[in-house]
Amino acid sequence: MTSHVKDRRQELLQAAARLFREKGFAKTTVRDISRAVGLQSGSLFHHFATKEDILYGLMVDVIELNTARLQRAFDEADSAASRVLALIRAELEAIHGETRDAMTVLVFEWRQLTEGRREDVLNLRDRYEALWLRALEGLAAEGRTAVESFTLRRLLVGAISWTVNWYKPTGSMDLDTLAEQVLTLALKNPEA
Amino acid sequence: MTSHVKDRRQELLQAAARLFREKGFAKTTVRDISRAVGLQSGSLFHHFATKEDILYGLMVDVIELNTARLQRAFDEADSAASRVLALIRAELEAIHGETRDAMTVLVFEWRQLTEGRREDVLNLRDRYEALWLRALEGLAAEGRTAVESFTLRRLLVGAISWTVNWYKPTGSMDLDTLAEQVLTLALKNPEA
Amino acid sequence: MTSHVKDRRQELLQAAARLFREKGFAKTTVRDISRAVGLQSGSLFHHFATKEDILYGLMVDVIELNTARLQRAFDEADSAASRVLALIRAELEAIHGETRDAMTVLVFEWRQLTEGRREDVLNLRDRYEALWLRALEGLAAEGRTAVESFTLRRLLVGAISWTVNWYKPTGSMDLDTLAEQVLTLALKNPEA
């Protein structure tokens, strides 16, 4: 694949992500996406066979990108608590940083995928979630969590994902502070 | 308004809520909804002027119903902690009990509303959220929360709403236990 | 089904048959058909779910109509030769009379049907062909055919169907004369 082809693909995926986040998958037309990158409607066909393929493509890309990011955060930490904090921070960054559009879409438009695709995405998230579970169990082993790890992760992913609905990185609270607040929720006795 | 008219309206709203949750607002057709209550497609428009009105109608109803429920939970509690627990429990019940369909729709299809309607819904939630804030501040006054109340509420609403994606009331954890786990997140020192 | 609904269906089927014959199934658009009966493009949907359904519908109708006609011709004849002549005549009438459009379409656009539909049509033709075979075997029993009945029928159906490509009922040869010529082909010794 030559690089300008990859570029066009990335360009489309990014434009689509933004539109899907702003208007929703259903209300975004193929023409909207084409126009956003300066193509005619039919030309999308060379890059993605269907509109759903675009949705799927951006979900896969963002999961893979952020799994790698999470893995890095996991590897670089030197204590159980700092590891969990790093994961929280990484996830918040995914949601509010460069991959924000795609992450939002992943959360809100996941149901638009057809059955099979839905499972594929779920499977891709497994490695991602496995990292989280290991990190939380490290904290649990130190007796610092008050909730069982699996449940804790589910509650945390909710709290973190939901920030998309209210948190503005440009506001008074920076991302590091927010990450610490979330960590506080996870810890049994935060001040200890 | 005679009562059988109200019934028909309720019937439509419930059928729509179920369909919107299962298939999403965009993929649910007016015909789907009509068929679900034994009407022909055109007849639905004697009850709701537009498809969006149905979405809006069920959101308003479910917010009002649950605000009343929340108010009751608030009033009946006799301590700050038991009050927060009661609110958590009430919100979880809204999400997993009889109003489950409408609540899920409220969370996931909120963006489908047009601008003005979106604000209306937001305003309706104000009273609801005010109750929450008072309850959390009661707990904060006792020095038992580790996170500032507004942020805490936002994180909790995320954690609670997200349960729609993973929690099954028929599974091994009952709703009371789940509510306690959520409370644990909110408390600074759960064992105290 | 009220009668004006049936009428609209018939109207559509006839308009479609004419267009399919003139332009071919593939080159006829749903909009062409709608316009021909004074409808907007989307309104076809109330009568036929897909364009193929129209094709299938008219084929089924024309087969059933002509099977009944063939049966009548079969029943009314009083000798083996006159029976075969009557069938030839009936088939020519189907091709050049009122059902001409649909018959032509049946012959030339049969391949446009999807697999399953193709079989359905074939099955419908069975009863029709069974009549033919019985009639030809009546003639064979009298020793008046020179070719085995099954093969004879296949050759005759070709000769008859092909008339669509050259015979004009308004020309110098009338349908009865043409029918006799075809019978001549089938007979071993025409003058006997």
Added chain:
Amino acid sequence: MTSHVKDRRQELLQAAARLFREKGFAKTTVRDISRAVGLQSGSLFHHFATKEDILYGLMVDVIELNTARLQRAFDEADSAASRVLALIRAELEAIHGETRDAMTVLVFEWRQLTEGRREDVLNLRDRYEALWLRALEGLAAEGRTAVESFTLRRLLVGAISWTVNWYKPTGSMDLDTLAEQVLTLALKNPEA
């Protein structure tokens, strides 16, 4: 024109003939044809300016090829009856032998040509049909046909062309036998 250029042209024509027969002209895409000979879609247009040109090209080729074949059959025969038999045999071979794909397409997709092209094809067939007419009139001169030659030819071409729909050369009847059966139809008194 160098010979490998001619080869590429032939290759395309044959691939197209097969596809047109199998799927129909309308449902065969330019990409299908290109792919079948290992070209990319755009490259096909170095060989044929339009998709219709391909259809026209293969029709012209097959007519010319078979006219030559018919001429040979005509020339080699030594009696009126054997001449007609030879023509039948030659036409059946065209339909069931190597030129089968193109012949089938000639019969079934003739209407897909634009007006002018349709006439051109008709004109090409004139020489072909003239041979047939002379042969049949030879037989008529001997008093052995029961139907006037022009009509007879039209009926025979139908019977023969239609074999494409039912006759399998690999079945129990070989091509010679089939040819004889067809001749039987044409003769007034076959046993004579």
Added chain:
DNA sequence: GATGAATGAGCCTTCATTCAT
């Protein structure tokens, strides 16, 4: 209130054809 045929705008997708490389 109910019906359901009709509307008509719009959607996703297809595909013959062009053209810069």
Added chain:
DNA sequence: GATGAATGAAGGCTCATTCAT
């Protein structure tokens, strides 16, 4: 001659909404 991305006009179909009955 070959490539393949791009074009752009259609095409089949969907569906919220209207309205005469």
